[in-house]
Amino acid sequence: MRSSGESIASPLVRGVLAAVVSLGTAIAVTVIPALAAQVAGTRSAATALDAIIIGLNVLVLGHGGGITLSTGVIDGTVTLTPLGLMALFVLVSALGMRRVGYVLGLVEHDAGLRPRALGDAGAALGAYTVVYAIGVAALAALGRSVDAAPMIVPAFLSGALVAVVGGLLGVLRSLSRRPTDSSPGVRVLGLxxxxxxxxxxxxxxxxxxxxxxxxxxxxxxxxxxxxxxxxxxxxxxxxxxxxxxxxxxxxxxxxxxxxxxxxxxxxxxxxxxxxxxxxxxxxxxxxxxxxxxxxxxxxxxxxxxxxxxxxxxxxxxxxxxxxxxxxxxxxxxxxxxxxxxxxxxxxxxxxxxxxxxxxxxxxxxxxxxxxxxxxxxxxxxxxxxxxxxxxxxxxxxxxxxxxxxxxxxxxxxxxxxSAEEKERAERTGAGDPAPAQEDGEVHEDAPDPVEREEPAQAQDPVEVPAEELNPPADR
Structure with missing residues (x-):
């Protein structure tokens, strides 16, 4: 069993290390494309240092900070945040803190939180946020030049916001477990x-x-x-x-x-x-x-x-x-x-x-x-x-x-x-007269016509002798 000092130090150290790794990933995402553009730009007079400064300025903008420009073409403050880059930084923070949550083992085999799980997660997330925000502010200070000056305080606040949102998502994601034969599953929203x-x-x-x-x-x-x-x-x-x-x-x-x-x-x-x-x-x-x-x-x-x-x-x-x-x-x-x-x-x-x-x-x-x-x-x-x-x-x-x-x-x-059944019953009642028939129309409810006697067929003529038909005249 870990001592009290180890239980506190381990989450803090892991949060700090995760913040350093996340900052390194963020720098690579912004600085490497800027250096590639500087190398490929044959007509550009910008140096590699200028490309790094541009990359750091983009990093500050991607976190939601602001930059003051005085280039002659654009003068004033730039505050438009590329949401795609911000979403990428949030994802980097979530992945970093998810690994921390897995290492800390916040969930036990019975799908319940272990003792001191919330305290360890909060300590790791706090350390991660502080180090990450200070790192973004320091990078904003390093990115200052004659033409561009990132604002340090907004960079610190925006970096802290990205770290909190991304880190919290990562910790929550580390709590989820799929059900197995020996332990039930854990769903984040179910908590x-x-x-x-x-x-x-x-x-x-x-x-x-x-x-x-x-x-x-x-x-x-x-x-x-x-x-x-x-x-x-x-x-x-x-x-x-x-x-x-x-x-x-x-x-x-x-x-x-x-x-x-x-x-x-x-x-x-x-x-x-x-x-x-x-x-x-x-x-x-x-x-x-x-x-x-x-x-x-x-x-x-x-x-x-x-x-x-x-x-x-x-x-x-x-x-x-x-x-x-x-x-x-x-x-x-x-x-x-x-x-x-x-x-x-x-x-x-x-x-x-x-x-x-x-x-x-x-x-x-x-x-x-x-x-x-x-x-x-x-x-x-x-x-x-x-x-x-x-x-x-x-x-x-x-x-x-x-x-x-x-x-x-x-x-x-x-x-x-019910009305239709009642109407049908009234029509088919025993005491109701049959409806009148029109010419050439035959109703099923009408009584059968009286059978008529057919005329007797003519009998075959009986042969009568001619003498009976023509008696002889009196003599």
């Missing part, structure tokens, strides 16, 4: 108390559907405008290595465009600089960055009248999550059901607003000072879709409306069938 486990499942289902909606919208638009994007790519002429770096940059921005597309389908407005706006009412374009992926965006002009009906597309995942929620909590008492019904649309709204807020930023102090969703235009449509969609599902599934409707339909059908 939450009711009804919040059902709310989490419903929210995750709705978010997966909404992300799929945004991805399909962006994919369809890129396929529609692929000619324009290819023409701009050829015009830039980045070369082989430069083309790879440019492609990686656009892949990092692709999740950002997915969130923007989702905001538009939810009824909000997305701006890409002064005089540029995208919404279901139409498109206004102005000056935009020279990225091939942006050349595939819709042409300016008013949207067709039926475009507002596209809001029904993101409504479908919201309704699907609400249906799952109602079915999962139907066995709980009324208080827990009401808690789940209220929590689902609120949590879903908060998560969507956080995603929209993370996708908002700017490049410099000029025309590109504001990029991303206009939060004021998103709030009311989002409230209508989430609360209205959940309320509609509750009205049909969680109230007596459906049983009452089924009972009313059954009662109406019974009355109709």
């Amino acid at each position: 939450l108390p009711a009804p919040f486990d059902a709310v989490a499942r419903a929210v995750l289902l709705a978010l997966a559907g909404l992300v799929a909606v945004g991805a399909l919208a962006v994919t369809g638009q890129l396929l529609w405008g692929i000619k324009g994007a290819a023409a701009l790519f050829e015009q830039l002429g980045p070369g082989i290595v430069g083309g790879i770096v440019l492609t990686l940059l656009q892949l990092a921005l692709l999740p950002l465009l997915m969130v923007w597309a989702l905001v538009i389908l939810l009824g909000g407005t997305v701006t890409m600089g002064t005089g540029t706006a995208f919404s279901l009412q139409g498109v206004e374009t102005g000056l935009m960055p020279a990225l091939p992926i942006l050349a595939a965006l819709p042409e300016p002009g008013p949207a067709p009248e039926w475009a507002i009906a596209l809001m029904l597309v993101p409504l479908a995942p919201v309704v699907l999550g609400a249906v799952r929620l109602v079915r999962d909590v139907e066995h709980l008492d009324l208080r827990d059901r009401v808690t789940a019904w209220v929590a689902y649309p609120l949590v879903l709204m908060v998560v969507i607003l956080l995603l929209a807020g993370l996708s908002t930023g700017g490049i410099g102090d000029g025309r590109l000072a504001h990029l991303g969703p206009q939060m004021g235009t998103l709030l009311m449509p989002l409230l209508l879709l989430t609360v209205g969609g959940t309320g509609a599902v509750l009205a049909f599934m969680a109230t007596a409306l459906i049983p009452w409707t089924q009972k009313a339909v059954t009662s109406l059908r019974s009355r109709v069938e």
Whole structure:
């Protein structure tokens, strides 16, 4: 059995080591492509040190921090976060802390948490977060140059946020176990108390559907405008290595465009600089960055009248999550059901607003000072879709409306069938006269006609002698 000091030191040390490994991975992800672009750029006067500084600046932006530029072309603060790069850093943190959770052995063979499991996990996650955030701030300080100056305090806070979110996901993932013959399985959402486990499942289902909606919208638009994007790519002429770096940059921005597309389908407005706006009412374009992926965006002009009906597309995942929620909590008492019904649309709204807020930023102090969703235009449509969609599902599934409707339909059908049987009985009653027959019409209920006697057939003539027919005259 480990001593008290060892039980405390081991999680701290493992958290620190995991943070160092994660930081090294993050540096490799950003610095190596920058060095490759510098080596391939024959016309560029940038040195390897400049490429490393650029990579560190990209690392700070990928964590959600800000950079102050004074290049003459772009002057001001850059705060636009490439969500794809941020998602990659969160994944790196999750993988690092998942390994720590496995090594600490937080779950015993009987699928229960071992003693001091929560304390060890919290200590490891705390050490990981502190070291990771300090490392990001230190890299931001190292990335300062004459033209670019990463902001250290925002870099520390954003690094801590990425470490907490990714590390917590990794620890939770390490708790899951598949069932075996000797021990039961453990599901992460099953560790939450009711009804919040059902709310989490419903929210995750709705978010997966909404992300799929945004991805399909962006994919369809890129396929529609692929000619324009290819023409701009050829015009830039980045070369082989430069083309790879440019492609990686656009892949990092692709999740950002997915969130923007989702905001538009939810009824909000997305701006890409002064005089540029995208919404279901139409498109206004102005000056935009020279990225091939942006050349595939819709042409300016008013949207067709039926475009507002596209809001029904993101409504479908919201309704699907609400249906799952109602079915999962139907066995709980009324208080827990009401808690789940209220929590689902609120949590879903908060998560969507956080995603929209993370996708908002700017490049410099000029025309590109504001990029991303206009939060004021998103709030009311989002409230209508989430609360209205959940309320509609509750009205049909969680109230007596459906049983009452089924009972009313059954009662109406019974009355109709009874009336039909009564009418048939009256028609076939014993004392009722037969209905009059029309010419040429035969009724089944009419009595059989009286059989008529057929005339006797003519008998064969009897031969009579001629003498009897012609008696002789009197003599």
